[in-house]
Amino acid sequence: MNQHRSRRTRVVRVDPLEPDPAAIEEAAALVRSGGLVAFPTETVYGLGANALDEDAVRSIFTAKERDASDPLIVHLADVSALASVAASVPPLAMHLLGRFAPGPLTVVLPRAAAVAPSVSAGLATVAVRIPSHPVARALISASGVPIAAPSANRFTRTSATTAAHVLEDLDGRIDLVLDGGPAPAGIESTVVSVEGDTAFVLRAGALTAEDLAAALPPGARVESADPGVAHASPGMLERHYAPRKPLTLVRVSGAHGAMALAAAIRAAIAAGETPGVLLLEEDALSVAPLSPLVRASLGSGSDPAVVARRLYAAMRELDRSHATVLFARTIPPVGLGVAINDRLKRAAARLIEV
Ligand code: TXA
Numbered sequence: 001m002n003q004h005r006s007r008r009t010r011v012v013r014v015d016p017l018e019p020d021p022a023a024i025e026e027a028a029a030l031v032r033s034g035g036l037v038a039f040p041t042e043t044v045y046g047l048g049a050n051a052l053d054e055d056a057v058r059s060i061f062t063a064k065e066r067d068a069s070d071p072l073i074v075h076l077a078d079v080s081a082l083a084s085v086a087a088s089v090p091p092l093a094m095h096l097l098g099r100f101a102p103g104p105l106t107v108v109l110p111r112a113a114a115v116a117p118s119v120s121a122g123l124a125t126v127a128v129r130i131p132s133h134p135v136a137r138a139l140i141s142a143s144g145v146p147i148a149a150p151s152a153n154r155f156t157r158t159s160a161t162t163a164a165h166v167l168e169d170l171d172g173r174i175d176l177v178l179d180g181g182p183a184p185a186g187i188e189s190t191v192v193s194v195e196g197d198t199a200f201v202l203r204a205g206a207l208t209a210e211d212l213a214a215a216l217p218p219g220a221r222v223e224s225a226d227p228g229v230a231h232a233s234p235g236m237l238e239r240h241y242a243p244r245k246p247l248t249l250v251r252v253s254g255a256h257g258a259m260a261l262a263a264a265i266r267a268a269i270a271a272g273e274t275p276g277v278l279l280l281e282e283d284a285l286s287v288a289p290l291s292p293l294v295r296a297s298l299g300s301g302s303d304p305a306v307v308a309r310r311l312y313a314a315m316r317e318l319d320r321s322h323a324t325v326l327f328a329r330t331i332p333p334v335g336l337g338v339a340i341n342d343r344l345k346r347a348a349a350r351l352i353e354v
């Protein structure tokens with residue numbers, strides 16, 4: 001039998017704000033006994049296992065077909081649990097946690113010995129986050145252990161923002177999905193490491209650089225880590241968060257994004273393809289005459305919170321459609337736009353710069 005498809009995956013619906021304690025206890029018992037439970041967080045769905053149980057953590061990598069060199073985030077119920085997974089917490093990290101936990105901030109800290117080695121993929125550090133979603137919090141509290149959880153998707157695919165997405169990728173590979181409805185932010189947490197007075201953003205995410213900067217203590221600063229050098233995250237592969245079909249990304253720096261997008265789509269139609277587009281409202285008129293064209297709406301680029309919430313669901317929708325090739329364009333790089341553009345770039349097989 002295929003080792004990946006040996007479990008029966010149960011789906012249990014829970015109220016996202018007041019989850020049923022019996023459902024949470026069932027999930028917590030599975031975590032304590034080494035099982036795999038997918039659960040909603042405020043960012044995306046996580047695939048959780050007991051972070052202190054090496055075998056359980058390894059089974060996360062098996063279920064996802066994730067590369068063992070890509071470390072996981074450990075989820076805690078509150079800051080008082082930090083000492084169980086981190087050897088120490090630098091002052092700037094503590095300050096940021098004090099300001100943003102619970103919430104979509106992940107901090108990289110020196111690792112405590114109790115953490116299962118596979119969590120950190122051999123690093124001396126551990127990434128830690130305290131989610132704010134009531135289902136995630138209830139599950140971690142009831143489990144009584146820290147929960148290691150990557151996004152609940154197959155390796156290199158887009159993160160799952162609904163229970164249906166989790167099943168698309170992991171049905172038969174995990175024990176349980178707590179279905180708490182769509183994940184509110186729709187994009188992953190911001191990963192930060194700290195060195196003295198500098199916070200390095202290793203992965204842009206749901207917590208914006210502007211919010212981080214505004215919360216810094218006097219004398220501290222925030223920098224985005226240059227991928228490929230000293231502070232980069234090992235898991236930040238160039239091609240990641242990707243749909244199955246090849247995505248062409250129009251990278252817009254000027255004002256002609258809609259025209260460039262329409263031109264690229266027109267060329268694909270002329271070549272006999274059926275394009276699918278991640279469509280911004282402001283581009284709707286420009287692509288209106290184009291046919292055939294499969295459209296998945298992202299809302300307006302001026303409302304990046306909506307774009308973030310829809311992004312992965314729209315990619316999965318186009319993957320399921322009869323489109324043969326996919327198109328998208330970047331949005332203004334402010335606020336959540338930075339994380340959205342980052343994910344689009346990693347999803348892209350081809351870039352057109354305009
Ligand atoms: O919002 C999120 O962060 C979601 C939810 C489930 O919490 N989780 C998530 O996990 O996106 P994952 O495994 O898909 O991404 C974890 C990221 C990767 O980019 C990884 O390289 C980085 O965190 N990371 C983990 N441990 C690290 C460490 N010790 N040092 C540097 N980066 C680390």
Ligand code: MG
Binds near residue numbers: 150151159
């Ligand atoms: Mg992931």
